[in-house]
Amino acid sequence: MRILKKGIKWILIVAAILMLLAVCILTTVDRTPYKQMPYYSAMMKQLDTFQITQQIKQGDTLRAGWYKVALTPHAFPYPLAGYGIRDKATRVGDTTYVRTFVLDNGKTRVGYVCLDLLIFPPALKDRVRSVLEKKYKLNVYLTATHTHSAAGGWEPKIAGKFLAGDYSEEYVDLLFEAIEKSIDGAVKKLQIVEQAYVRAMAPTAVRNRLKGDEAPKDVFIRGLKFRTKSGEEACLFTFAAHANCLDSDVTYISADYPGKVSALLEKEGWASFVSYAAGAVGSHGPGFSQLQNGEKEGDTIAVILATQLKDAKINYSYTNTLYYHRFPLHLREPHLRIDKDIRIRPWVFHTLLGSDAPDIQCMQVGETMFLGMPCDYSGELMPPLEKLCSANKTNLILTGFNGGYIGYITDDACYDWSKGETMDMNWHGPYNAAYLTEVNERILKGVSGQ
Numbered sequence: 001m002r003i004l005k006k007g008i009k010w011i012l013i014v015a016a017i018l019m020l021l022a023v024c025i026l027t028t029v030d031r032t033p034y035k036q037m038p039y040y041s042a043m044m045k046q047l048d049t050f051q052i053t054q055q056i057k058q059g060d061t062l063r064a065g066w067y068k069v070a071l072t073p074h075a076f077p078y079p080l081a082g083y084g085i086r087d088k089a090t091r092v093g094d095t096t097y098v099r100t101f102v103l104d105n106g107k108t109r110v111g112y113v114c115l116d117l118l119i120f121p122p123a124l125k126d127r128v129r130s131v132l133e134k135k136y137k138l139n140v141y142l143t144a145t146h147t148h149s150a151a152g153g154w155e156p157k158i159a160g161k162f163l164a165g166d167y168s169e170e171y172v173d174l175l176f177e178a179i180e181k182s183i184d185g186a187v188k189k190l191q192i193v194e195q196a197y198v199r200a201m202a203p204t205a206v207r208n209r210l211k212g213d214e215a216p217k218d219v220f221i222r223g224l225k226f227r228t229k230s231g232e233e234a235c236l237f238t239f240a241a242h243a244n245c246l247d248s249d250v251t252y253i254s255a256d257y258p259g260k261v262s263a264l265l266e267k268e269g270w271a272s273f274v275s276y277a278a279g280a281v282g283s284h285g286p287g288f289s290q291l292q293n294g295e296k297e298g299d300t301i302a303v304i305l306a307t308q309l310k311d312a313k314i315n316y317s318y319t320n321t322l323y324y325h326r327f328p329l330h331l332r333e334p335h336l337r338i339d340k341d342i343r344i345r346p347w348v349f350h351t352l353l354g355s356d357a358p359d360i361q362c363m364q365v366g367e368t369m370f371l372g373m374p375c376d377y378s379g380e381l382m383p384p385l386e387k388l389c390s391a392n393k394t395n396l397i398l399t400g401f402n403g404g405y406i407g408y409i410t411d412d413a414c415y416d417w418s419k420g421e422t423m424d425m426n427w428h429g430p431y432n433a434a435y436l437t438e439v440n441e442r443i444l445k446g447v448s449g450q
Contacts, residue, residue, distance in 0.1 A: 024345070025344060025345060025348055026338070026342055026343070026344060026345065027342075027343060027344075027345050028341055028342060028343070029335060029337065029340075029341045029342070029343050029429065029430070030332065030333075030335070030429060031429075031430055033431065034332070034430075034431040034432075034434065034435045037332060039330040039331055039332055040330070040435065042330045043329070043330040043439060044442075046327065046328070046330075047327070047439070047442040047443065047446060050327075050442075050443075050446040051446050051449060051450070052323060052325075052446060052447050052449060053449060054321075054449060056323065057108075057321045057322060057323040057364060058105070058107070058320050058321055059105030059106040059107030059108065059320055059322065060105050060106035060107075060320060061105070061192050061318050061319070061320050062103060062104070062105050062192070062193060062195060062318065062319050062320060062321075062322060062365070062366070063103070063104045063105070063190045063191055063192050063193065064101060064102065064103050064104075064190065064191070064193040064195075064226045064234070065101070065102045065185075065186040065187060065188065065189030065190040065191065066099070066100065066101045066102075066186050066189065066226075066234045066273045066275075067099075067100055067181075067182045067183075067184075067185030067186040067188075067189060068097040068098065068099045068100070068182060068273070068275075069097060069098050069178040069179075069181045069182045069185070070095050070096070070097055070178070071096045071097060071098060071115065071116060071117070071150070071151060071174070071175065071178055072092055072095060072096070072151075072253070073151050073153075073168075073171055073174070073253075074170065074171075074174065076088075076089060076090050076091060077089060077090050078151055078152075078153065078165075078168075078171075078253070079151070079152040079153050079164065079165020079166055079168075080149060080150070080151065080152055080165065080250075080251075080253070081117065081118040081148070081150060081151065081152030081153075081154070081155075081163065081164035081165065082118050082147070082148025082149060082150070082152075082244065082248070083148055083244075083248035084162055084163075084248075085161075085162055086248050086249070087249070087251050088165070088251070089151070089250075089251055089252050089253045090251050090252065091251075091252045091253070092252060092253045093149075093250070093252035093253060093254040094253075094254050094255055094259050094260075094263075095255075095259075096116035096117070096147070096150050096151065096253060096254070096255050096259065097116050097255075098113060098114065098115050098116070098175070098178045098179050098182045099113075099114050099116075099182070099236075099262075099273070099275035100112065100113050100114070100179070100182035100183055100185075100186045101186060101226075101234070101236060101275070102136075102138065102183060102186035102187050102190060103322055103365060104138075104190055104322070105320050105321070105322040107322070108139075108322045108323060108324060109136070109137060109138035109139070110138055110139050110140070110141055110322065110324045110363055111132070111136065111138050111139070111140045111141065111183050111186070112141045112143075112236060112363075113128070113140055113141065113142050113143070113179055113182070113183070114143045114144060114145065114236070114275050114276075114277045115143075115144045115145070115175070115179075116144070116145050116147055116150050116255040116258070116259060117144050117145070117147065117150045117151070117154070118144065118146060118147065118148060118150060118152070118163075118164065118401075119144050119146065119401040119405055120142045120143060120144045120401050120402060120403040121154035121155060121172065121175065121403070122155070122354070122356055122403055122404060122405060123154060123155060123156055123172060124154065124172060124175055124176060124179075124403070125142060125402075125403030125404065127176060128140055128142070128176065128179055128403075131176075131180075132179065132180055132183055135180075136183055136184070136187060138183075139324040139326075141324065141361050141363050141370065141372055141402075142361070142372065142401075142402045142403045143277040143278070143372055143399040143400065143401055143402055144277065144278060144400075144401040145243055145255060145256075145258040145259075145276055145277060145278055146242065146243050146278035146281055146376075146400065146401055147243040147244075147254065147255050147256040147258060147259070148242070148243060148244040148246065148248075148256065149244075149246045149250055149252070149253065149254040149255075149256055150253055150254070150255065151171065151253055152164030152165035153165050153166060153167055153168035153171045153172075154167070154168070154171060154172050154175065155167060157352065157353055157354040158351065158352045158353075159352045159353050191228050191229070192228070192229060192318075193226040193227060193228055194226065194227045194316035194317060194318055195224060195225065195226050195227075195316065195317065195318075195319055195365060195366050195368075196224070196225045196226075196227075196314045196315055196316045196317065197222075197223070197224060197366075197367065197368050197395040198221070198222070198223040198224065198225050198235065198237060198309065198312050198314065199220060199221065199222055199223075199312065199395070200220070200221045200308040200309055200311065200312040201219050201220055201221070201308065202219060202220075202221055202239065202304050202305055202308050203217075203219040203287075204287050204288075204304060205239070205241055205286070205287045205288075205300075205301045205304045205305060206218070206219060206239070206240050206241040206284050206285070206286070206287045206379075207241075207284070207285055207286070207287045208283055208284060208379075208380070209242075209283060209284065209285035210283035210378075210410060210411075210414060210417075210419065210421060210422070211283070211411075211414070215380075216379075216380050216383075217240070217284060217379055217380070218240040218279065218280050218284060218379025218380070218382045219240075220239075220240075220382075221237055221238070221239050221305060221308055221309060221312075222237060222238050222279065222395070222396065222397045222398075223235050223236055223237025223238065223309070223397070224236055224237075224365060224368055224397065225271065225314060225316075227316055232272055233270070233271040233272060233273075234271050234272060234273035234274070234275075235265070235270075235271045235273070235274050235275070235309075236274075236275045236276075236277065237274075237275075237276060237277075237309065238276070238277050238278065238279030238397055238398070238399055239276070239278075239279050239305060240279045240280045240281055240284040240379040240382075241257075241281065241284055241285060241286045241287065241301065242278075242281050242284060242285045242286065243255075243256040243257055243258050243278065243281075244256065244285070244286070245257050245286050245288075245294045245295075245297040245298035245301065246294035246295070246298065247294050250294070256298055257286070257297075257298035257299075257301045257302050257305075258276035258278075259276075260298050260299060260301075260302035261274075261276060261301070261302040261305045261306050262274040262275065262276050264302050264303070264306045265306050265309065265310075268306070268310070270306070270309065270310050277399045277400075278399060278400045278401060279379070279397075279398055279399060279400070280377045280378060280379040280381065280382050280398055280400070281376055281377075281379070281400060282375070282376035282377050282378035282379065282381075282400075282408050282409055282410050282421065283376075283378045283379065283380060283408075283410050283411070283414075283421060284378070284379045286298075286301055287301065288300055288301065317366070319365070319366035319367075321364060321365070321366050321367075322363075322364065322365055323362075323363065323364040323447065324361075324362070324363045324364075325361075325362050325447070326359045326360070326361055326362075327359055327360045327361075327362065327439075327443060328357060328358075328359050329358045329359050329360055329374065329404075329406075329439075331358070331406060331428045331429075331432075332428050332429040332432075333346045333428075333429075334346045334349035334350070334353075334427055334428060335426070335427060335428055335429035335430075336348075336349050336353075336424075336427055337423060337424070337426075340416050340418075340423075349427075356374075356404050356405070356406075357404070358374040358404030358405070358406050359374065359402070359404060360372065360373060360374070360402075360439070360440070360443065361402050362443050362447055364394075364447055367393065367394050367395055368394065368395040368396075368397060369389060369394050369395065369396050369397070369444055369447060369448070370397045370398075370399065371385075371396070371397075371398045371399070371440055371443065371444075372398075372399050372400075372402040373398065373399065373400050373401075373402060373409075373436075374400075374401070374402050374403070374404030374405055374406050375400060375401075375405065375406045375407060375408065375409050376400060376407070376408040376409065376421065376425070377398060377400050377409050377436075378408070378409055378410045378411060378433070380410070380411050381409065381411075381433055381436070381437055382396075382398065384437055384441065385398070385437070385440055385441065385444065388441055388444055388445070389444060392444070392445075392448045392450070394444075394448060396444075406427055406428055407425045407426055407427030407428065408421040408422070408425040408426050408427075409426075409432050409433055409436055410422055410426065410433065411433055412430065412431055412432070412433040412434055415430045415431075
């Protein structure tokens, strides 16, 4: 009997400890409507007084320069980022780069910096801004291609080992030096350019992987092309299909299809310098998942995108309009869930993933508006933003992975779906599609002077 009582006592003690741990670690999902939350009020207060006059944006005729630098690690084997824990890369399949455009109208200077990486590393964002913005007297617009087969080792947080492999301060230094070299090279090449918005459709190259084949998807290639007085051309563009044609078992570094389409367009003479950045890739995947060979899938998408871009109408014009601004993004506290209504507490989230101060980048070049988001932003959320820009007689380019990362932003109706990008990767609670749509619309109106 004594043994039984003692056993029950220890069971109760263990149960009490587990319950205490659960209370300390777990809590419930906060479903308070976002317009009733303090973060909404703070964001709206920031945006209420934001309005830019055309005079602030106008300077001399736009100049541009471009340059790229390889991002190859010093030694192999080296960790790959994307798909979670995986084998290391033993070689380079195709070279990954940082591709940079520097834009200048005599009043404003912006460095558009795009990395062939899974994301622009948060650990690198503040360093680039604090050092290089000051050194080159510019603002940086940061983005990435979101390739799932590029080098990792750039995330020092606890969860970083799963996301990007063992942290390498040496590789982060290499990235910083490459970015600095690319900005320096682009500044030295600055010259007067004409610019043109480029828009084409590639519906077969993308699918809505969250909702299925019949669901809405963002099918547009969007870009900005430049031409110097000597006739040299360069282009930056976006598309909404995830750069994950290659399987998780590859053991080489690759830019995936973004690298293929950029190289193809350069080889065929459409432009001497081409830079792809991830567009609204949330909930969107490559359109040819039935092709089992990832290399073949990437080749197919590259050919489709290159063909559509080459067929697009290009109407160049000179502009003196250039503008840049960053908006601190206020959010609901972290909501990393383990079940529909159960999440880990914010302190656990921050312990695993760190704390960040995400922002939204905004840039205007001529009549083209850029939004740089800290997330996988769903292509399903593009139509209202495009409608607004169309009404304002402006163009839209949206990019992701700007040095902060808040997870996936997908259709709010899917928030409770038991799928990876809705249940596991939606990190800041419900209603963020509606919230960020409203925020982005307010930004676009403010920059356009409404």
